[in-house]
Amino acid sequence: MWKARVFDAVGIAYLFLIALVVVFQPDDMAMLNLGRNTLLAILGVAIGFGFSFGFNGIGLKTLGEAIFEPPHKKALAEPIPWYKTFWGIQLATLFVVTCVAGVQVTQVSLYELTDPDGFRGAKKILMSLFNPEMSILPRGVLAIVETIFIAFMATVIAVPIAFVLSFLCAKNIMGGTPFGFGVYMFLRTVLNVTRSIEPLIWAIIFTVWVGIGPFAGMLGLMLHSIASLAKQYSEFIECVEDGPIEGITATGAGPLQVVWFAVVPQIVLPYISFTIYRWDINVRMATIIGLVGGGGIGTMLIQYQGQAMWPEVGTLALLIVIAVWAMDTASAYIREAIK
Amino acid sequence: MAEPLLQIKNLEKVYPNGMRALKGVSFDVKPGEFLVVIGLSGSGKSTMLRCLNHLHDPTSGSIVFKNEDVTHLEGKKARDVRRRMAMIFQHFNLINRHTVLSNVLMGNLSRTNSLSSIMGMFSSEAKEKALGYLDLVGIREKAYVRADQLSGGQQQRVAIARALAQEPEILLADEPVASLDPATCHTVMDYLEKVNKELGITIICNLHFLSLVRRYATRVIALKEGNMVYDGDPKNIDEAWFEKIYGEGAREVHVN
Numbered sequence: 001m002w003k004a005r006v007f008d009a010v011g012i013a014y015l016f017l018i019a020l021v022v023v024f025q026p027d028d029m030a031m032l033n034l035g036r037n038t039l040l041a042i043l044g045v046a047i048g049f050g051f052s053f054g055f056n057g058i059g060l061k062t063l064g065e066a067i068f069e070p071p072h073k074k075a076l077a078e079p080i081p082w083y084k085t086f087w088g089i090q091l092a093t094l095f096v097v098t099c100v101a102g103v104q105v106t107q108v109s110l111y112e113l114t115d116p117d118g119f120r121g122a123k124k125i126l127m128s129l130f131n132p133e134m135s136i137l138p139r140g141v142l143a144i145v146e147t148i149f150i151a152f153m154a155t156v157i158a159v160p161i162a163f164v165l166s167f168l169c170a171k172n173i174m175g176g177t178p179f180g181f182g183v184y185m186f187l188r189t190v191l192n193v194t195r196s197i198e199p200l201i202w203a204i205i206f207t208v209w210v211g212i213g214p215f216a217g218m219l220g221l222m223l224h225s226i227a228s229l230a231k232q233y234s235e236f237i238e239c240v241e242d243g244p245i246e247g248i249t250a251t252g253a254g255p256l257q258v259v260w261f262a263v264v265p266q267i268v269l270p271y272i273s274f275t276i277y278r279w280d281i282n283v284r285m286a287t288i289i290g291l292v293g294g295g296g297i298g299t300m301l302i303q304y305q306g307q308a309m310w311p312e313v314g315t316l317a318l319l320i321v322i323a324v325w326a327m328d329t330a331s332a333y334i335r336e337a338i339k
Numbered sequence: 340m341a342e343p344l345l346q347i348k349n350l351e352k353v354y355p356n357g358m359r360a361l362k363g364v365s366f367d368v369k370p371g372e373f374l375v376v377i378g379l380s381g382s383g384k385s386t387m388l389r390c391l392n393h394l395h396d397p398t399s400g401s402i403v404f405k406n407e408d409v410t411h412l413e414g415k416k417a418r419d420v421r422r423r424m425a426m427i428f429q430h431f432n433l434i435n436r437h438t439v440l441s442n443v444l445m446g447n448l449s450r451t452n453s454l455s456s457i458m459g460m461f462s463s464e465a466k467e468k469a470l471g472y473l474d475l476v477g478i479r480e481k482a483y484v485r486a487d488q489l490s491g492g493q494q495q496r497v498a499i500a501r502a503l504a505q506e507p508e509i510l511l512a513d514e515p516v517a518s519l520d521p522a523t524c525h526t527v528m529d530y531l532e533k534v535n536k537e538l539g540i541t542i543i544c545n546l547h548f549l550s551l552v553r554r555y556a557t558r559v560i561a562l563k564e565g566n567m568v569y570d571g572d573p574k575n576i577d578e579a580w581f582e583k584i585y586g587e588g589a590r591e592v593h594v595n
Contacts (some may be wrong), residue, residue: 232413247432247498250392251505252422252449260457265436 004064008052011063011094013044015160018097019141055086061089063094112210128310129317136304136312137319140297144319147296148327150214150289151282154221159275162226164193166233173237187230203294219292221282221283232274240266273335280331287320343367343408343542344509345391346542350400352386362565363400365405366542368509373535373542375556377549382562384400384545388452390589391543392424393417405508422449427504429514431494439497441546442486443469446504465504472500476530485487492523499530510534512544516551524548528555 017040022031031075056269066087112118125313169174169187174180203220210216240263248262256257297316304312341462345368352361352432360383368374382483389395391402391410401410405435406408409420424445431443444461473479476496486497495515499500502510512531514525532555536540546552554558561569561576561584568584569576 024432042429138388242431243428243430246394247426247501248426249446250394250421250426250428250432251446251501252420253445254418254419254448254453255447256453257456260453261434261437265434268436335523 001065001068003196004062004068005049005052005056007064007067008055008062009045009048011090012048012051013041014279015093015097016044016047018101019039037220037230039086040068044133061103064089110239125310129314131311131314132318134315135312136315140300140316140319143297143316145299145325146214147282147286147290148323150218150221150294150296151279151286153218154225154282154286155275155279158222158278162229162233163271165226165230166237166262169230169234170237172240173263185298191227192229194223195231197224199289200292203289204292207293210294210298212293217286217289217296220289220294221285224285225282229274229278233271235264236267236270269338272338276331277335280327283327284324287324340406341369344370344405346401346403347391348401348403350387351398351403352383352390352395353398360565361390361397363580364562364565364567365400366560366567370540371535371539373555373557374544375552375559376543376545376562377547377552377559377584378562379460381544384562385513385566387562388513388543388545390508392426392511394419394421394426408585412467418449422505423507424509424511425505426511426513427498427502427515428497429517431436431491431498433486433494433497433501435485437486438483439473439486439489440466440469440482442505443472443500444496449505468469468521469500469504473497476500476502483521490523491519491570492526495519495527496530499527499534503534508539508542509541514518514545514547516545522550531555549581552576 020026020040052062052064056065066085083092128219141289168183169191171184172183199220201220202223203217206216207213207218209244210219244262244266245258248258286294286296287298287301290300291302293299297320301313301316301320304316347367348365349363350361350365351359351363353359363385364387376387378384386395390397393409397410403409403410404420404423409416412420434445437445441459444465447461447465455461460483470479470482473482476499478493478496479492480490481497486494489497499510508586510531514579515531516527519527519557529552531542531544534540544556546556553576558572558574559569559573559576559578563584569580
């Protein structure tokens, strides 16, 4: 039950810290004092653990327990309406407090939203966007073609690499031996880190490496695609049926043959489907990646936006909408058809 | 007295979770037998077959195959034993997306190098033989149909053809008719009998239905909770033996 205890302790520490902020109204200096605030957070967690064990001691079912209790206990739980349970009140308190804090932190302000001056500015930009400047259309079309090719190349190069990696990242293939499990853990970690860094950041790194342009954008997207596809592919491998694997193993086939004849046929369709989807995602991402110098229509867009040439921006935005919509629709139809 | 094909002595299997599936089983298998293994679900029948062809590793005891100790094998040697002891399964375990012929050709995998098998290059001789085996089980006309288009009974016959393509000496059958309807049961069992009688392949078969046992088996062994409780002629299994094997109050179900 340590998961439940940690969950409750963190939740209570969170409420404790918010209560401190509300009571003492700290100024900016106090908020930036990381050392002391960390100590307060640790104190909060300690208090949280105290409460958590305390509630448990007097037989109250906390939110953490409600979430993490094993399924056989969940099945036995009496049907009580949530607002009459301790964990229900705990959940509601956390939610309401977070909503109130969220309004403060994001500086929600109806006054700013209804300010006539600001509204007029936004309206002007919107009107310009809807009056696109068609003279840049030919260059815009070339740029969107470049964007689609960036996405295509990133996908095409990523697929075979991800295909091989996906087997090395699948627990049912690699889990058998300690060495295999080591490789599995190592690759999983590397891929998770790679994936958690946005393609935008990778593209910035590559623009420094290979210079501004489509090549940098393609490399950034490719790296992210490898990590994402390998993860998705390996999840398919992990849920293949065992029967065919047993059947092929029993013929005396070698390990590579077992993978090729028993595993691959089961994963081909989801692989194709996810690959098309990834290309589709890459087209959308490629437009964004252009903003940091990754080439394609994004690079063009950021140039006009910087000069506040809104009708031109409108033209490019229209092109992006059409391209993304077309890719999205085509990929949806294809994926539906080959299912 | 023919020399035994398989000698199994004190075979034990303990699973990593501590479950003792086999608690010292010993018996011999003579060439050409149609040996049927009976017992309740969980009595260790499937585990025993899988120990024989090393899909599971036996914990202790010994398995001697034609005077050669094959108890603990790995890699190439284990694969060679698997080739010589083909296996068919309750759920057929075919590759659904491949054609029937391609599934039968997979019986050649252990004798084809990895690269050419992956490129789909099987010799024309292997293809001829595969079609011949499909003929033997009566579904040659389905050779180019996808395996998942076939009925359960037909799929099991493809599995038999795949097993024959391995050119085995023994055929292990793990509940081959348990997921088939009663009418189809006999067709599949008849083909197993044909394989046994015409090709002289020894068969070790797990079965549930005693009526099938009496009809097809030349010898029966019974497992109960990982121990062998019966070894002999199928005709001698009377009411008393039945209750001993399946427990008090069990009633026999007939398949016609």
